[in-house]
Amino acid sequence: MSNDAFIEQNRRNWDDRAGLHAQATTGYRLDRYRDDRSLLSDVVDFDRRYLGDLSGLKVLHLQCHIGTDTLSLARLGATVTGLDQSGSSLTAARELFASVDTAGRFVESNVYDAVDALDGEEFDLVYTGVGALNWLPDIARWGRVVAALVRPGGSFYIREGHPMLCTLDDERDDTALVVKYPYFETVEPMTFDQADTYVDTGGVAVAETVSHEWNHGIGEVFMALTNAGLRVTTLDEHRFLEWRFFAHQIEADERFHLPDHQIDMVPMMYSMAPDKPS
Structure with a gap:
């Protein structure tokens, strides 16, 4: 299969997930955002310490899914555009925004085609949330897209699952941390056939069960952005996850950590914040 075919199969997988994720009381529990008009997603609530004041800024959210993080950015004062290749996800995002009387624009496009889909528009901040890069086969091409979307003097921010974490076997019955998958970007994807999703x-069950993923090392992500003309000013590694990856992780404050004897052994996530020189 070609990368285009892999990406298309992933789109079908995410179209199927979107309806399940957009439920009022299961999935992403969207009723919470309707009942509390100040509620932020856990992801953006953590990320805001890196983002600064968003009041009046034009913000583009790449791979926005059903829009909970996009809505949270709007609630921090941004004028938001969300982009995703899943039409079903964007339908749910538009319905969520309408239900809470919030302005937002949503564009259906593969992330690699974002520059054309947005007619070359540039943004004060381009934002990518958790669980996005693993669906992309070519991180260098992604970096060029991101750089083209950031205006001179603007910035980019991403928080993502750490590529070292993504090498580990998460299906073991014991508590050992064992490398199973590649750390570096590979030509062929890792292909999974799973009827469940992460919420x-x-x-x-998910009907379109097959999906394809790629890992990207920290150096590969860093060089993709810097080779495209961005300047990385922040790179932090985190000891927690937003979801349970290992059965033996400990939940605290709605995040998941390894037990004390392992907590310093493997980074769980990272935040990277480049800017574009004026």
Whole structure:
């Protein structure tokens, strides 16, 4: 299969997930955002310490899914555009924004085609949330897209699962940390056939079960952005995850950590914040 075919199969997988994720009381529990008009997603609530004041800024959210993080950026004062290749995800995002009387624009496009889809528009901040890069086969090409979307003097921010974490076997019955998958970007993807997704769906299974993923080392992500003309000013590695990856992780404050004897052994996530020189 070609990369285009892999990406298309992933789109179908995410179209199927979107309806399950957009439930009122399961999935992403969207009713929380309707009941509390000040609520931020856990992801953006953590990231805001890196983002600074968003009041009045034009913000583009790449791979926005059903829009909970996009809505949170709007609630911090940004004028938001969300972009995703899943039409079903964007339908859910538009419905969420309409239900809370919040302005937002949503554009359906593969991330690699974002520059054309947005007619070359540039943004004060381009934002990518958790769980995005693993769906992309070519990180260098991604870096060029990101750089083209950031205005001179603007910035980019991403928080993502750490590529070292993504090498580890998460299906073991014991607590050993064992490398199973490649750390560096590979030509062929890792292909998975799974009927479940990463949130509670009320027992409903995903119908389009096959998906394809790629890992990208920290150096590969860093060089993709710097070779495209961005300047990385922040790179932090984190000891927690937003979701349970290992069965033996400990939940605290709605995040998941390894137990004390392992907590310093493997980074779970990272934040990277480049800017574009004026």
